[in-house]
Structures are given as structure tokens and as C-alpha cells.
Amino acid sequence: MPEIPYTLKRRLEMAPHGFEDLRAEIEKISDMAALNASARRDAQGNPLFHKIEFIVVHHSGNPNPHTPMSTAQQAMKEGEPTIEYHICIQNGKVFWTARFVYVTNHTYGFNSRSIGVCVLGDYSTKEPNPQDLEALRFVIAALYEFFGQGWGQFRLLGLVPHMWVKNNSTACPGKIWSRALWDGQWPKLGAPE
Numbered sequence: 485m486p487e488i489p490y491t492l493k494r495r496l497e498m499a500p501h502g503f504e505d506l507r508a509e510i511e512k513i514s515d516m517a518a519l520n521a522s523a524r525r526d527a528q529g530n531p532l533f534h535k536i537e538f539i540v541v542h543h544s545g546n547p548n549p550h551t552p553m554s555t556a557q558q559a560m561k562e563g564e565p566t567i568e569y570h571i572c573i574q575n576g577k578v579f580w581t582a583r584f585v586y587v588t589n590h591t592y593g594f595n596s597r598s599i600g601v602c603v604l605g606d607y608s609t610k611e612p613n614p615q616d617l618e619a620l621r622f623v624i625a626a627l628y629e630f631f632g633q634g635w636g637q638f639r640l641l642g643l644v645p646h647m648w649v650k651n652n653s654t655a656c657p658g659k660i661w662s663r664a665l666w667d668g669q670w671p672k673l674g675a676p677e
């Protein structure tokens with residue numbers, strides 16, 4: 485029996501509170517020359533996903549109403565080549581915002597080794613809502629499932645809250661709930677360096 489064709493996008497479409505693929509739309513306003521110049525590719529142009537070892541979890545830190553698109557626009561205004569995060573979560577909905585082949589600026593000194601997943605909002609002093617946490621858990625499980633079984637070259641070692649990455653002085657994604665990243669509810673945790 486042939487394998488059922490399976491893509492990460494198809495998996496993400498099963499997100500419990502909705503999914504939207506914004507990658508193409510955000511690329512329209514991105515600096516594609518800069519992104520392509522630093523993309524994770526081999527000499528033949530094939531993606532080098534084994535260079536991704538970690539998922540870094542963020543909050544956007546913005547207390548004002550904002551969306552994945554406005555987050556992307558703000559990043560462009562600040563001189564970024566594109567949105568900082570590969571996946572955003574808002575009100576439980578999952579948004580795919582940047583291709584994993586692109587190295588975006590979400591974690592100082594750690595971008596080429598990781599992908600960034602961000603819950604939109606300021607969670608410095610409160611937890612995200614249960615739908616957001618459920619969506620985050622779903623995304624992380626889907627990434628481990630897909631890259632662990634689908635692409636052997638991808639070696640996902642762990643999941644880390646931004647504040648735990650060395651040389652990153654930040655409160656992101658918030659003290660209260662980032663502890664929950666390590667409370668055993670998450671799949672296949674690896675310890676950060």
C-alpha cells in the first residue's frame with residue numbers, strides 16, 4: 485500500500501481552533517533577496533532542515549491589538565527582512581507566517597539553528613488563554629511528529645522559551661507560563677544548552 489501523502493500543512497490544518505497559511509501574503513511585503521541570501525539551502529538549492537535543532541517559543545510582547553500581518557508590517561518598518569516568527573498563534577488560531585527555510589530574526593545568536601513560534605500578545609504578567617496554549621501544544625506536537633518521522637534529516641533536539649537562550653536578555657515569553665513548557669505536558673522535551 486502506498487503511503488498516504490502527508491504534508492505539514494495538512495497536519496496544521498487540523499489545528500483545534502483554526503489555521504491560516506499567510507506565508508505567500510507576507511512574502512509579498514518581505515525582502516526576498518535578503519531572505520534567499522541567508523536561506524538554509526545546500527549548493528543545489530535544496531532546503532537544509534537538519535540545521536534546525538530547536539523550537540523557540542515567544543510572545544510578541546505587544547499589549548495593543550495586532551495581527552500576524554500587522555506584526556509583519558511592523559517588523560519591516562524596523563528593518564527586518566520579514567516577520568520574526570515562522571508560526572504565530574492568536575486567539576487559538578495557528579498562522580504559518582514564514583517558510584522554515586528562511587532564517588528570521590527571532591532569537592539573538594540562535595536563528596540559524598531554530599524556528600520561532602510566537603503567541604501574539606503580552607504575557608509578561610499573565611498566561612495566554614487556554615485556546616492559545618492548546619494551539620501551541622498542537623503546533624509543537626505537529627512539528628515533532630512531522631520532522632521526527634517525515635524527514636530524517638531534521639534533528640529536533642528541543643523546545644526552549646526565548647528567555648532561556650544564552651545571551652538573550654529578555655522576559656519573553658513571560659515567566660509565569662514558560663515554566664509550563666517544561667512541566668511534562670510537552671512532547672519529547674530536550675534540555676537547552
Ligand SMILES: [Zn+2]
Nearest residue numbers: 542543646656
Ligand atoms: Zn522572544
